[in-house]
Amino acid sequence: MPPLRRSGSERTDTIKLPTRNAAVLAGTDVLVVGAGPSGIGAAVGAAEAGARVVLAERYGYPGGCATAALVMPLMSYHTQHPAPRQAGAETLFPTDHGLSGGPVVAGVLTRLVDRLVARRGAIPPSPATGYVVPFDPEVFKLVAFDLLDESGVEYLLHASASGVSGNPYVDGVVFETKSGPAVINARCTVDCTGDADITAYAGGRYIIGRERDGAAGPMTLMFRMVGFDRARFMDYVRANPAEWYGVHGLWELIREATLRGELDLKREDILLFGTPHEGEVCINSTRVSGVFGTDVCGLTHAEREGRRQMEQIAAFLQKYVPGFQNAYVVQSGATIGVRGSRRIIGGYTLTLHDVLEARKFDDVIARGAYPVDIHNPAGPGTFMRRLPPGESYDIPLRCLLPTGVDNLCVAGKCISATYEAHSSIRAMPICVATGQAAGVCAALAARSGCSPHAVNFKAVQSELARQGADIRGVA
Numbered sequence: 001m002p003p004l005r006r007s008g009s010e011r012t013d014t015i016k017l018p019t020r021n022a023a024v025l026a027g028t029d030v031l032v033v034g035a036g037p038s039g040i041g042a043a044v045g046a047a048e049a050g051a052r053v054v055l056a057e058r059y060g061y062p063g064g065c066a067t068a069a070l071v072m073p074l075m076s077y078h079t080q081h082p083a084p085r086q087a088g089a090e091t092l093f094p095t096d097h098g099l100s101g102g103p104v105v106a107g108v109l110t111r112l113v114d115r116l117v118a119r120r121g122a123i124p125p126s127p128a129t130g131y132v133v134p135f136d137p138e139v140f141k142l143v144a145f146d147l148l149d150e151s152g153v154e155y156l157l158h159a160s161a162s163g164v165s166g167n168p169y170v171d172g173v174v175f176e177t178k179s180g181p182a183v184i185n186a187r188c189t190v191d192c193t194g195d196a197d198i199t200a201y202a203g204g205r206y207i208i209g210r211e212r213d214g215a216a217g218p219m220t221l222m223f224r225m226v227g228f229d230r231a232r233f234m235d236y237v238r239a240n241p242a243e244w245y246g247v248h249g250l251w252e253l254i255r256e257a258t259l260r261g262e263l264d265l266k267r268e269d270i271l272l273f274g275t276p277h278e279g280e281v282c283i284n285s286t287r288v289s290g291v292f293g294t295d296v297c298g299l300t301h302a303e304r305e306g307r308r309q310m311e312q313i314a315a316f317l318q319k320y321v322p323g324f325q326n327a328y329v330v331q332s333g334a335t336i337g338v339r340g341s342r343r344i345i346g347g348y349t350l351t352l353h354d355v356l357e358a359r360k361f362d363d364v365i366a367r368g369a370y371p372v373d374i375h376n377p378a379g380p381g382t383f384m385r386r387l388p389p390g391e392s393y394d395i396p397l398r399c400l401l402p403t404g405v406d407n408l409c410v411a412g413k414c415i416s417a418t419y420e421a422h423s424s425i426r427a428m429p430i431c432v433a434t435g436q437a438a439g440v441c442a443a444l445a446a447r448s449g450c451s452p453h454a455v456n457f458k459a460v461q462s463e464l465a466r467q468g469a470d471i472r473g474v475a
C-alpha cells in the first residue's frame with residue numbers, strides 16, 4: 001500500500017470540528033514543550049532558576065533527535081584551529097578539526113556529557129574524536145531522565161501539543177493524549193518542539209526553508225549497524241587512503257555500485273560515525289529531499305523512502321566494504337531526522353555573517369563554534385564553512401523571543417536565524433545552550449509576572465553565569 005497522498009486542497013477542503021472540553025492537568029510557572037536537547041536545557045535551566053517546571057513530550061522518553069532519530073554524536077562545541085590530517089587517517093570521527101581553544105558551551109551540557117561519560121555512554125571530546133561526543137542513545141535517555149529528576153522537573157510523556165489557550169498571549173497549551181485532550185496552564189511557556197509548533201499555534205511569525213525559494217534541507221533516516229569489524233575496516237582504510245577522509249568516503253566503490261545499478265545514493269559519499277561501542281557504527285547517508293517537517297503526507301513518504309535507502313546502503317556496505325561482512329542493521333530512528341522546518345521571526349535574526357565573522361552581542365545568552373553545514377536541499381553536496389581559528393559567535397536573547405506572540409520563549413533549532421545560520425545553531429550542544437537560556441528567561445518572567453520581552457537580559461546573563469553557562473564571562 002503506498003503512502004497516502006493528499007487529495008484536494010489543504011486550504012479549501014476543511015471542515016469545522018465540534019468544540020470539546022479538555023481536562024486541566026496542571027498549572028505551573030514554566031511549561032516546556034518538547035524534550036529534545038533544547039527542552040532538556042530549558043527545563044533544567046528554568047527549574048534551577050527556582051521555577052516549578054512541567055516538561056511535556058509527544059514520545060515516551062526525552063532526547064528528541066538524539067534518541068528518537070538516532071543522531072548519535074554531539075557535534076563539536078569547541079573552537080577550532082584547523083590542522084588537517086592526511087586523507088585516510090585512521091578514524092571514524094572528523095579529522096580536520098585540528099586543535100581546540102576550548103569549549104564554548106558549558107552549563108547543562110557539561111553535566112549531560114559528564115554523566116554520559118561516567119555511565120560509559122559516551123567518549124569525551126578530544127582531538128581523537130575531532131571534538132565530537134559519540135554517545136549511546138539508550139544511556140542518553142537515562143541520563144536525561146536523571147537530570148530532570150534531580151532538578152525537580154515534572155514531566156508528561158505521550159502528550160502531543162495541538163493548540164494553545166490564549167492568543168497571542170499564551171497562557172496554556174492543549175495536548176492530545178490517550179486520556180483525551182488535556183491542558184497545562186503556565187505563567188510562561190518555552191517552545192522546544194523543533195518545529196516551532198507552539199509559536200505557530202499562537203499565531204506567531206515564522207519562516208520555513210531557504211529564504212529565496214522556500215527549499216527545505218533534506219531529511220535523513222539514521223541507522224545503526226552492529227557486528228562491524230572495526231579493525232578490518234581500518235586496515236582497508238589504511239590500504240586505500242584516497243577512499244576515506246574522516247567520516248566521509250567510499251567514493252570509488254559508490255561510483256562502481258551506482259554504475260552496476262546496485263546503489264542509488266542521494267549524496268556523494270557515505271558518512272559513518274563511530275560510537276562508544278567498538279563493533280557498532282552509526283550511518284548518516286540516506287537523504288529525502290523536497291519534503292517539509294510540517295507536512296504529514298510528506299513525512300509519511302520520507303519514512304518509507306528513508307527505509308528503502310537504508311536497506312540499499314546496508315546491502316552495499318555488507319557486500320563491498322571490508323569490516324561490514326557480518327554487520328547488520330540493529331535499529332533505525334523511530335522517526336526520520338528533520339534538519340529544519342519552521343524558524344521563528346524573533347527580535348533579531350542571526351545571519352551567516354554573524355556566524356562566520358564570529359559576531360558578539362551585548363545580550364549574548366549562548367555561543368556557538370560549529371561551522372556552517374548546509375546539506376543541499378536539491379541533490380548531492382554539502383556546503384561547509386568554518387569560523388576563524390579560535391573563534392565563536394554569540395546568540396542574542398532576542399533570537400529566542402518571537403514577534404507577535406507574548407508569554408513564549410523559543411529554543412533549539414527553530415530560533416530566529418536565517419537558513420544558513422540555522423545550519424550551525426542546530427547542532428545539539430548549541431540547542432542545549434539556547435534551551436537553558438530560554439528556560440532561565442521564562443523562569444524570570446514567571447517570577448516577576450512580566451512578559452519575557454520585558455526581562456532584562458542582564459538578569460538572564462547573571463542567572464546563566466550562576467548556573468555555570470559559558471557566555472564569555474559577560475555577567
Ligand SMILES: Cc1cc2nc3c(=O)[nH]c(=O)nc-3n(C[C@H](O)[C@H](O)[C@H](O)COP(=O)(O)OP(=O)(O)OC[C@H]3O[C@@H](n4cnc5c(N)ncnc54)[C@H](O)[C@@H]3O)c2cc1C
Nearest residue numbers: 034036037038058064065075161194220337412413426428
Ligand atoms: C539527520 C540529522 C543529523 C544530524 N546530525 C547531527 C550531529 O551529528 N550532531 C549534532 O549535534 N546535531 C546534529 N543534528 C542536529 C540536531 O540533531 C538537531 O538540530 C537538534 O536535536 C535540535 O534540538 P531541538 O531540541 O531543537 O529539537 P529536537 O531534537 O527535534 O527535539 C524536539 C522534541 O520536541 C518533541 N515535539 C515536537 N513536536 C511536539 C509537539 N507538538 N508536542 C509535544 N512534543 C513535541 C519531539 O518529539 C522532540 O522530542 C542532526 C539533525 C538531523 C535531522
